Amino acid sequence: MFPYKTSFILKRKIKSPLYLQLANQFIALIKDRKLVPETKLPGSRVLSELLQVHRKTIVACYEELHLQGWVESVAKKGTFVNANLPELQQQEFLEKESKNEQNLIGFSFYKDSFLERKSFDTKDDFMSLNDGVCDVRLTPINDIARIYRRISSRKTIFKEMSYGATYGNEKLRKTLSSYLNKTRGLNTSKENILITRGSQMGIHLSAKLLLQKKDLIVVGETNYTSADSCFMQQKATLLRVKVDENGLVTKDIEELCKLQKIKAVYVTSHHHHPTTVTLSAERRIHLLNLSKKYNFAIIEDDYDYDFNYQHSPILPLASHDTNGNVIYIGSVCKTVAPVFRIGYLIAPQQFVNEAANQRRFIDRQGDALLELTFEEFIKNGDLDRHIKKVMKVYKVRKELFCTLLKQHFSDVFTFEIPKGGMAVWIKLNKNYSWKTVTKIAKKYKLEIGDWQRYDQYKLNHNCIRIGFASYNEEEIYELINRLSKTMNTVLNLEKL
Amino acid sequence: MFPYKTSFILKRKIKSPLYLQLANQFIALIKDRKLVPETKLPGSRVLSELLQVHRKTIVACYEELHLQGWVESVAKKGTFVNANLPELQQQEFLEKESKNEQNLIGFSFYKDSFLERKSFDTKDDFMSLNDGVCDVRLTPINDIARIYRRISSRKTIFKEMSYGATYGNEKLRKTLSSYLNKTRGLNTSKENILITRGSQMGIHLSAKLLLQKKDLIVVGETNYTSADSCFMQQKATLLRVKVDENGLVTKDIEELCKLQKIKAVYVTSHHHHPTTVTLSAERRIHLLNLSKKYNFAIIEDDYDYDFNYQHSPILPLASHDTNGNVIYIGSVCKTVAPVFRIGYLIAPQQFVNEAANQRRFIDRQGDALLELTFEEFIKNGDLDRHIKKVMKVYKVRKELFCTLLKQHFSDVFTFEIPKGGMAVWIKLNKNYSWKTVTKIAKKYKLEIGDWQRYDQYKLNHNCIRIGFASYNEEEIYELINRLSKTMNTVLNLEKL
Structure with a gap:
């Protein structure tokens, strides 16, 4: 037995x-x-x-x-x-280490190499550069969590807890519509709004609906790389136009339109990503006129509308669009905190409907509790108050950061003081390379990160984008200190 | 002037x-x-x-x-x-009603007609059938919101609030790994886990990585339609095999494998969607053996693992997979509440890494605060307690629902009492049609919904799936009452 x-x-x-x-x-x-x-x-x-x-x-x-x-x-x-049980033909692996088993794979799959991102394991005592993110220590997290809990304790909240609208919570769509109409001069109603997860989902959905294999999209010669990746994933062809101190060179776009059918133009009009320049008024109108004449969509990614230190924010292209050419994308991620993945896509209603259809199959629906939380946060005026508060703080940081950069690095760095946003576009003297700087910086516990991504098309501009908003003054001094040591070493190296 | x-x-x-x-x-x-x-x-x-x-x-x-x-x-x-401002060539629209402007569209885009879903505007005094969702009134929303707020008030919480891992919160991945290993007999570590937004994102990502144009995927002749749509969106070819009282007929899959390269098989092994049958032990082993022999991936969508009323849940295919063929997908949406969009994809590490790359471009990252909330909810034992509680409730509801169905509709409905899950698969006597029933039901304030979606491939099985879990006993009586009135009218109609 x-x-x-x-x-x-x-x-x-x-x-x-x-x-x-x-x-x-x-x-x-x-x-x-x-x-x-x-x-x-x-x-x-x-x-x-x-x-x-x-x-x-x-x-x-x-x-x-x-x-x-x-x-x-x-x-x-x-x-x-049971007499009918077939033999499980996998015994040979049963004895192996579990570590190996987790790496076994019995099938093949497709990889998109352009989606890969370098990741940097940053040790605790390292400082990491970023390309312009907010300081989440200033986020009124307690207020937000309090609203979340209050909303969750409502007797009727269960109505929001089951399967619901793919478009996002209706109350938030209404409140957001009137908020954006007021602050950005838009003319939308809730039917034009799809609540997304951050801007990224808005870009993804737009790419999916607008582009198929070999379709043409115009982007800047430098551009937000995550948007580039979305367009490449659709197998679209990216046409790159110059970006100067007034943003995308729209007359080059016009030339392209004369030659071939352009499906869309992607633009970060408020502050071009990564160079931080603002699209000028002439070019805004020119671009809108082109979109009308040649029937292309403008994907306007307004990722940092709220941050302009010299004057009030410039109204987006979408506010001048009376022909239905602009798909306007934004989020609260840069303004409040990246963890709150609430964004929006604003477009003509037919487009919003189809984007909602698509969204259902990647994510079914959003988080109605969080959406209701932000509905209150916006309607209460909390969002406006938060923006006012951080604007003051970031302005001081920007000035300190730029002053110190000028003081310490006038020989090696050139940059324009940005009018807005949370980052500076810094050009390194062409006798030096970011590759060396990045390597040396590690000695001084400074992580510069993936500097190559700013020049994927080999323009040799020798620039990278450095955010200032997420560091307090003490940290800015420390960052400049480490960067100084780094640059001194780099300069000495070159002398040898 | x-x-x-x-x-x-x-x-x-x-x-x-x-x-x-x-x-x-x-x-x-x-x-x-x-x-x-x-x-x-x-x-x-x-x-x-x-x-x-x-x-x-x-x-x-x-x-x-x-x-x-x-x-x-x-x-x-x-x-x-400014002398250089071009003319904005859009004045003609400026005078129009804003309603019209919102519908104007100045560009073309692609539509996937198979993604469209019928939507039903249900009035407040209507009862709506669903295909098996949980009763969110039983969700311990206050406990969850309390954990959320407590976590948000931690001094170090800001570390979780900025841009973070696309894989999901590390603590949740660890806790989930050990929870799933314990409850489902898996053998995973956190490297095998990608936290997604509900199961839908897991299916979407798997489809994207496994399937391109004309690739072959096997699904049931009846199948979860949202999964079908994901596969169709990849332009894959869906091969349909029979589903009987033991689930997918795996010998038919074997025949298909002999003829051509199969990339993947999608299976809802615990309770086939929509017919609720369980894949038998023989077929489980057979399917695993086939996957090894023919190197295809098994997408195992275990959407209602927790609900089995006769015996403990049957361990998923993934627990027997020692060759790295299974991609295991699940979520808390059906167990706790659909509003909490936390799901997981479990697979060999290389696959998880690429899925994370892909996820970055549709949604960047998850909600770390909610992920941490569920990490505690699981670790505390709250999830287990919740499952125990609702299981008792749903079991009573299932019995009541099935008893009443038998009592009132033995002439017109046939069904098997489901062993688990939250729905019954109901066959209507073939002298009648769901089309008529759906139409008449509206008179009695009962919304049956999109009955056609259960038979997209014209098998004429005349069945639909009706959920019982979300109604309390009083509501079940009321539902049966409205359905009785409906069926009486339908029967009288036929007599005339």
Whole structure:
């Protein structure tokens, strides 16, 4: 007889009931062919004595095995391992280390190499440069969490907790519509708004609806790389136009339009990503006129509308669009905190409807509780107050950062003081390379990160984008200090 | 001179400062060509008298217009509308109703007709059938919101609030890994886990990585339609195999494998969607063996693992997979509430890495605060307690629902009492059609919804899936009452 007595390990102190522990160990024996099909299992009385457990435990175990299809009961004959079980042809791996098993893969899949991102494991005592993110320490997280909890305790909240609208919470769409109409001069109603997860989903959905293989989209010669990747994933062809101190050179776009059918233009009009320049008024109108004449869509990614230190923000292209050419994309991620993945896509209604159809199949719907939380946060005026507060702080930081940059690095760095946004576009003297700087910086516990991504098309501009908003004054001094040490070493190296 | 005095409406009681109100109205006049390029604007002293505002307001307004590029200042000559502004060729629409403007669209885009879903505007006094969702009134929303707020008030929480891992919160991945290993017999570590937004994103990402145009995927002849749509969107070819009382007929899959390269098989093994049957033990092993022999991926969508009323849940295919063929997908949406969009994709590490790359471009990252909330909810044992609680409730509801169905509809409905899940697969006597039933039901304030989606491939099975879990006992009686009235009318109709 099979050595039942020594084949099972039953633990009485763990949560899992005995009959289930036993059943699962039976299944393992059956899968491993230690108990082969048609084997007769011992009667419940016999096994209960062997294993020193109550007979009811054995009965429950056999019942479980039966229900799961591992054994068959034959009246008056007993319980048998199911005769029809095929052999599980995988024993050869059962003995391997679990580490190896996790890396085994039994099928092939497609990879998009342009989607890969370098990641940097930054140690705790390292400072990391970023390309312009907000300081989440200033986020009124307690206020937001309080609103979240208050909303969650409403008696009728369960109405928002089941499957709901793919478009996002209706209240938020209404509030956002009137907020954006007021602050950005738009003319939308809730039907024009799809609530997304951050701007990224808006770009993804737009790319998906506008572009198929070989379709043409115009982007800047430097551009936000995550947008580039979305367009490449659609297998579209990216046409790159110059970006100067007034933003995208629209007359080059006009030339392209004369030659071929352009499906869309992607533009970060408020502050071009990465160079931070603002699209001028002439070019705004020119671009809108072109879009009308040549029937292309403008994807306007207004990722940092709220941040302009010299004057009030410039109204987006979408506010001048009366012909239905602009898809306007924004989010609260840069303004409040990246963790709150609430964004919006604003477009003609037919486009919004189809974007919602698409969204259903990647993410079904948003988080209505968080959406309602932000509905209150916006309607209460909390968002406006937060923007006012951080604007003051970031302005001081920008000035300090630029002053120190000028003071310490006038020989090696050139840059324009940005009018807005949260980052500076810094050109390194062409006698030096960011590659060396990045390498040396690590010695001084400074992580510059993926500097190459700013020049994927080999313009050799020798620039990178450095954010200032997320560091407080003390940290800015420390950052400049580490960068100084780095640059001194780099300069000395070159002298040798 | 231009009638400046009557062209501006300045409101002192609203929040927006006067200079900005004025500047925006100037911009509108310039865009409308009421003020054409090169027009000289009045001096600040003159305009301030005309409009009865402080001269500083005018100066600030002109400064704003200048910074935005709408006007130019010429030393000693004054302020002029920018000579280089092109004409905005869109005036024809300016006079139209805003309603029409929102429907205008100036570009073309692609539509996937198979993504469209019928939507049903259900009035408040209507009861709606669903295909098996949980009762969110039982969700411990207050406990969850309390954890959320507690986590948000931690001093170090800001570390989780910026841009973070696309894979999901590390703590949740660890906790989930050990939870799933314990409850589902998996053998994973956190490297095998990508936190997604619900199961839908897991299916989408798998489809994207596994399937390109004309690739072959096997699904049931009846299948979860949202999964079908994901595969169709990849332009894959769907091969449909029979589903009987033991689930997918795996010998038919074997025949297909012999003929051509199969990339993947999609299976809802625990309870086939929509028919609710469980994949038998033999077929589980057979399918795993096939996947190894023919190197295809098994997408195992375990959407309702937690719900089995007769015995403990059957371990997923993934628990027997030692060759790296299974991509295991699940979520808390069906267990806790659909609003909490936390799901997971579990697969060999290389696949998880590429899925994370892809995810970055549709949604960047998840909601770390919610992920941490669920990490606690799981680790605390709250999730287990919740499942225990609702299981008892749903079991009672299932029994009541099935008893009443048998009592009232034995002539017209046939069904198997489901072993688990939250829905019953109901066959209508073939003398009647769901089309008529759906139409008549509306009279009795019962919304049956899109019955056609259960038979997209014209098998004429005449079945639909009706959920029972989301109704309390009183509601079940009411639902059966309305359905009885409906069926009586339908039967009488047929007699005439």
